[in-house]
Amino acid sequence: MQTQPEIVLSVRNADLGYGTLQVVFDVSLEVKRGELIGLVGGNGSGKSTMLRAVSGMIKPMAGEILFNGQSIAGLKPHQTARLGLAHVPMGRQLFPNLSVKENLLMGAYLPHLRATRDQRLDEVTTLFPDLKKYESSLAGALSGGQQQMVAIGRALMLDPIMLIMDEPSIGLSPLYVKEVMKAIRKVADTGLPVLLVEQNIKQVLQVSDRTYVLENGRLVLEGTAAELEGHPVIRKAYLGL
Ligand SMILES: Nc1ncnc2c1ncn2[C@@H]1O[C@H](COP(=O)(O)OP(=O)(O)O)[C@@H](O)[C@H]1O
Ligand SMILES: [Mg+2]
Incomplete structure (x- = not known):
């Protein structure tokens, strides 16, 4: 059994983009041992860009990414995989x-x-x-x-030491979405931390320990399911309540 730091993934003040085009602005987030963390937001809000920076498909324009106590910003995907970061890509x-x-x-x-x-x-x-x-x-x-x-x-x-997933529910019928979310919870319950990217905030709030909300490349909210479900912005803009 390897001893791991309490914080498995730490993104600090990340600016991300493609070439000179910046699409993610000053985002910080943390995933601790055993946590299932949601990262939600509408289409084009920068979710996949975040995952690409973590897995090593793009290099951050600025900021720091620490995985398991080590800086990984700028490493290539095969190198982050070697360190124990498993990426479940969009579209399976x-x-x-x-x-x-x-x-x-x-x-x-x-x-x-x-x-x-x-x-x-x-x-x-x-x-x-x-x-x-x-x-x-x-x-x-x-x-x-x-x-x-x-x-x-x-x-x-x-x-792996950690799992990152890009929209696993995409294209699935509601029944399967539920099953897949349950399965992801089961993975997290084995102690493996998970960063789950989804558009479907409702489903994520049912299984996540904490969730970050991204809008137009900026983090606008962070909280537990109970905190976010009770938040007026979330109730109105995402849950239609
Ligand atoms: N390879 C790319 N080159 C240029 N712009 C991109 C590229 N991929 C994504 N973008 C842009 O970055 C922004 C965020 O995209 P993305 O991270 O894919 O959002 P999400 O996953 O939340 O839908 C969008 O405006 C998108 O058009
Ligand atoms: Mg995406």
């Missing part, structure tokens, strides 16, 4: 013509994971028994909700 990005099991094993692609990957597969399919049930099915033949579970399972195969 499975190999449709490979089986569920083969897709899961792809998650343990790093050389140092090869020796333990069968044991890890057992752990992941014990957490999510459906993955075992469907292990021989082609990933492309599954429903959207089942595919999302495979994408989550594949990320867990990395034996």
Whole structure:
């Protein structure tokens, strides 16, 4: 068991963008050990840009990103993955013509994971028994909700220190959205911190420990579900109450 700092991810005063175009302004957020943190906001508010900066797809224009006590701003995605940051990408990005099991094993692609990957597969399919049930099915033949579970399972195969997810509920029917959210909560309950990006604030508030609200590239609110559900701005603009 590695000892980890209490704060697993800390983004400090991040300015983010593409080329010279800045789209995220002075954003700070923290994810502590065992927390499920939501990051919500409308389309184009900068959520994916935040995740891209954390995973290493873009380099911050300014600010600091600390993961597990170490600065990761400017590292490449394969380097942050190596440090234990697992990214569940938007749109799941499975190999449709490979089986569920083969897709899961792809998650343990790093050389140092090869020796333990069968044991890890057992752990992941014990957490999510459906993955075992469907292990021989082609990933492309599954429903959207089942595919999302495979994408989550594949990320867990990395034996990560933290999980970041970009809109796992996108394109899913309400019933599957609920199931996927429940599954994400289950992951967090194993002690693995999760940063969950979603447009669907209602669903996120049901499972998250705390949630940050992003509008036009700026953080406007942060709080627990109870705090945000009671907040007049959230009630009006996001929950339609
Ligand atoms: N590769 C890119 N190049 C230039 N601008 C981008 C790129 N990706 C996203 N943007 C812009 O950055 C802003 C935030 O986008 P994004 O982070 O994808 O928002 P969200 O994920 O919240 O929908 C948007 O205005 C979007 O047009
Ligand atoms: Mg996005």
